[in-house]
Amino acid sequence: MSFKNILPSVSAQEPDEELVDPQVTLKEKCGDSTHCAHLKEKLDACTDRVNSRTKTDETCVEELFDFIHCVDHCVSKSLFSLLK
Template sequence: MVFEEKRIMNGEPEDDPLESLRQKCEETEHCMHTRERLEMCETRVGSRSQTEEDCTEELFDFLHARDHCVSHKLFHSVK
């Protein structure tokens, strides 16, 4: 939040190539599959009143898939 405020105050463009690539990568088949697994886990954990299960593994799998996709595309769009 603070970073966003500083970025706007410094007059930097609002079009962030990293964020736009993340959104595009989230739409790929592999990322959609890992997001579905994460959402299923969150639903399962949220439906239980007492559980030791959390969705850390699924979250890391999703973030890894998304960032792997981004890493291959980011430097081609940065000058």
């Protein structure tokens, strides 16, 4: 089975033009959006707290997962409309 016809492709406009992954751009925009801002603040606060201690068992995994989930949800709304 060939996925060539099923999967969208992203191509450069000029032969020398470097491809830019639209997912990377969208992740940056979504990470800075007001929708995910409160989760980024929680993650940053946790990271600062953990980094300020020399001995701690605390991790910021939950905060990281919450933030990544928010960003991925935001990206999923528009990513496929940008692919050719």
